[in-house]
Amino acid sequence: MDTNGILDTLSRCPLFAGLDPEGRLRLTSQARQKRYAAGEVIARQDFPAPGVFIVQVGQVRVVRLAPGNKEHVLHLCGPGQTVAEVAVLGEFAMPATIQAIEETTCVLLPAGPLMRALREDHALCLQLLGGMSRWVHHLVDLMEDIVLRDAVERVARYLLAETGQDKPTLNFAGTKQHIASHLNLTGETLSRVLRRLDDAGLITRINQHEVRVRHREMLGGVANGHFPRI
Amino acid sequence: MDTNGILDTLSRCPLFAGLDPEGRLRLTSQARQKRYAAGEVIARQDFPAPGVFIVQVGQVRVVRLAPGNKEHVLHLCGPGQTVAEVAVLGEFAMPATIQAIEETTCVLLPAGPLMRALREDHALCLQLLGGMSRWVHHLVDLMEDIVLRDAVERVARYLLAETGQDKPTLNFAGTKQHIASHLNLTGETLSRVLRRLDDAGLITRINQHEVRVRHREMLGGVANGHFPRI
DNA sequence: TAGCCAGATTGATCCACGTCAAAGTGCCGT
DNA sequence: ACGGCACTTTGACGTGGATCAATCTGGCTA
Secondary structure: OOHHHHHHHHHHOHHHHOOOHHHHHHHHHHOEEEEEOOOOEEEOOOOOOOEEEEEEEOOEEEEEEEOOOEEEEEEEEOOOOEEOHHHHHHOOOOOOEEEEOOOEEEEEEEHHHHHHHHHHOHHHHHHHHHHHHHHHHHHHHHHHHHHHOOHHHHHHHHHHHHOOOOOOEEEOOOOHHHHHHHOOOOHHHHHHHHHHHHHOOOEEEEEOOEEEEOOHHHHHHHHOOOOOOO | OOHHHHHHHHHHOHHHHOOOHHHHHHHHHHOEEEEEOOOOEEEOOOOOOOEEEEEEEOOEEEEEEEOOOEEEEEEEEOOOOEEOHHHHHHOOOOOOEEEEOOOEEEEEEEHHHHHHHHHHOHHHHHHHHHHHHHHHHHHHHHHHHHHHOOHHHHHHHHHHHHOOOOOOEEEOOOOHHHHHHHOOOOHHHHHHHHHHHHHOOOEEEEEOOEEEEOOHHHHHHHHOOOOOOO
């Protein structure tokens, strides 16, 4: 087992980075590395969480499933991010399914040892508390987006959040459907919105998987409800 | 200052009930009791959180405000429930406004002392971690409701959640607008939905403020997408 | 290189819910 | 008992985004 790799992953992960090396080492000894194919389900909604997963390589989606083939992508996670903390720490069934959307490797910190570590390690406890607050904050923001903003605003905000003026190009991880679902849109609507933004000259669709942001500040205006007259 | 009352409130509050009496006492010594008129703002979005509030008497709403006079009620809290934990523990600005919707008294645990206590008291830390997970869980559920279910289903679920077969009658706290906003509906739509459910015989609208659930299991069916043919 | 297939795009149509407007209801103070 | 006022209910109408149904695109296999 690649103990060094695991240790390394832990120190790169915001949730565990603040820990003292000794505590990290203790956790590492219990951890396992897991590999998943694209599309594979990592942990299933309504089942107990096997532990906390830290994404090492690849991309993972957290998706809530509901009757009638409905689904909603709560979160898209890349390397360094953690999933399933909530279910583990709250000791309830997974509120959502975790699925790899490309070939992915994760570190799994099994629930039992983690909870035991938690009972002893105060620093770890504080770290996780912070991480959890950030989760709530993120969810509230997501909620605001979905409830209070229309499609164009949501897409504009997403584009701004995922790019910077140093890195104006965004290439979509996985399918656009996943992104659309994350923004609570259909693929069709996302497509149409991107077209409108392109027509307005705010972005350029380079190809199916890449978009370049042209005017950040104007896009910011759109995100706040001022779509330029056509 | 009513120290006994505060201690009592803490032991009744799920978040602090598990604490040993000594720890509770320490917290109590720093706590203050506050009284608010109906409609008064307790803590404002985007400002630092003064501390954690525990509702003693009355009713409080947690509401997210957005440009364009838009708002969304994230949570309605009664006695024993806590608000603002997230902002305090995550050490960021309040993601939402807290407002009394009737005459209300709260216990305020100021942020500084609470964080200091947190650094020393491991049990407290674990308690809060659990509470936070429950918050996330609640938000994810709320999200599912809003994103994946239609108006009738949401109202049906709300009615079921707020009543029991021993207590089939629900009387609305505050205005119906607040409830409607919580379910991401307008007052008008809520009104229409209640009427339809009444017409179908599933509930009875006793008066403007009270509803009686007649057929729990049928309402459960409605909540899962089977509205009876008219 | 042709052919295939998943996903993306575009257009046409639909519908749940919001918005606006007009009663209706019930509570309060005088 | 009478207004007045805030909230609710109901109706008429508009619309954003979903749905359905063709193409279109681009990567992969043979």
